[in-house]
């Protein structure tokens with residue numbers, strides 16, 4: 001499903017170059033639930049952005065569904081991204097639109113007809129337990145609720161892969177656990193889920209595969225485990 | 231389909247969101263296209279008047295003593311074959327004499343001269359009158375004709391023709407230069423208007439890209455914004471020109487009646503059949519180009 005083959009990424013900054021990923025090789029199967037953990041600055045977000053083809057690796061190849069995404073033409077990128085649901089630490093909701101519109105937006109972008117949008121949006125809202133809040137604006141919701149809206153938006157188009165970068169970074173422990181339970185629920189429906197985080201407690205609780213990055217290198221990859229401290 | 235209606239809706243919203251920039255852009259395009267219209271009217275009317283002058287400005291060719299009529303006809307054919315020549319008129323010695331008599335004694339009391347008919351004093355006055363369709367080529371034509379054997383003299387009203395040509399050219403160049411500068415300013419302003427719109431909606435654009443929006447979906451609202459600004463900026467000057475043109479033509483013909491025989495203005499219809507589509511296309515083009523150059527730099531998947 002997702003394969004990284006000797007991937008390195010070097011940023012050219014003002015203060016010289018920073019190697020954010022060093023020769024990372026990794027394989028994630030269809031339907032897996034994987035945590036990518038590591039200290040701040042270990043290269044987690046870099047990995048996340050490479051998987052979305054927001055930028056190119058300095059060397060190495062990334063495959064999704066056996067396709068080398070480095071070979072995608074620019075005009076093929078939108079279609080490629082439709083296969084990946086994304087969740088961010090800061091939710092990235094449109095502030096001036098309702099919960100319903102925020103989720104419907106994802107459907108509009110891929111051209112789903114209006115009559116189907118209503119049903120799909122209400123379905124995912126039910127899944128995340130916010131069907132009563134569809135008319136609310138993001139500012140009227142708690143952080144946990146906003147992240148659930150973002151989750152609903154990420155899955156409304158039924159992508160085979162869900163990527164989350166620090167999805168609980170702005171949440172308290174209760175809300176964090178709730179988001180993780182939702183991610184697990186989504187994973188059970190068949191979606192491959194990759195969660196980037198440095199929340200040790202959550203990772204220990206979940207007992208999933210844990211890939212540990214340290215200074216851009218994979219230092220451990222446990223099939224079923226807790227947070228590994230280096 | 232959604233991306234299309236979304237583009238239009240968002241595009242209109244953008245215009246109002248940064249109203250001041252939109253107004254400045256519309257203003258510049260209006261000024262630019264208004265000037266374009268004014269210059270266009272001047273140039274085509276000038277050409278129209280000029281073309282009437284052109285056909286009256288001619289070249290007269292005289293021949294060496296003893297040149298026969300056959301030879302003159304031969305030369306006439308040679309001249310007629312040239313591209314810049316509209317018409318060649320042959321005046322025989324007899325005709326010349328007749329014309330002279332009519333001029334000298336319009337009342338017909340020309341007995342004295344009639345006595346001279348058989349001994350035509352203008353025997354060597356056979357001539358060819360050449361009318362050009364391109365006054366600019368007059369000098370070249372005169373050189374050509376002068377070089378033909380048997381041609382004695384070529385009379386040309388060169389100065390008139392030349393000053394017409396150079397004035398027409400100058401007017402064209404100056405107006406082109408001003409219009410080009412204004413076009414550049416208009417494109418610059420529109421691209422800035424669109425840039426402000428992009429900055430305002432930066433978060434939304436980022437989200438759209440993560441959700442798999444195509445370039446077109448993201449760009450459409452801004453292109454619509456540019457197009458609408460361009461169209462408004464071309465409709466205003468067109469409307470202004472439409473009312474002004476008639477008024478000005480009326481004013482000039484009434485107040486400068488002395489010139490009215492020279493100044494034949496083109497009818498409104500003839501002007502606007504070209505001016506309307508040209509102005510709309512330029513306005514739309516400025517709008518689209520202005521927003522596009524910002525979009526390709528700032529909004530990419």
Ligand SMILES: Nc1ncnc2c1ncn2[C@@H]1O[C@H](COP(=O)(O)OP(=O)(O)O)[C@@H](O)[C@H]1O
Pocket residue numbers: 011012013018019020038039040041042043044045046047
């Ligand atoms: N756009 C960038 N330009 C330059 N350096 C960057 C950029 N993004 C990240 N980095 C650097 O790369 C390293 C890894 O960053 P990142 O992938 O964001 O780590 P993490 O998400 O694990 O905290 C850090 O040293 C960071 O400063």
Ligand SMILES: [Mg+2]
Pocket residue numbers: 044045046166
């Ligand atoms: Mg990060």
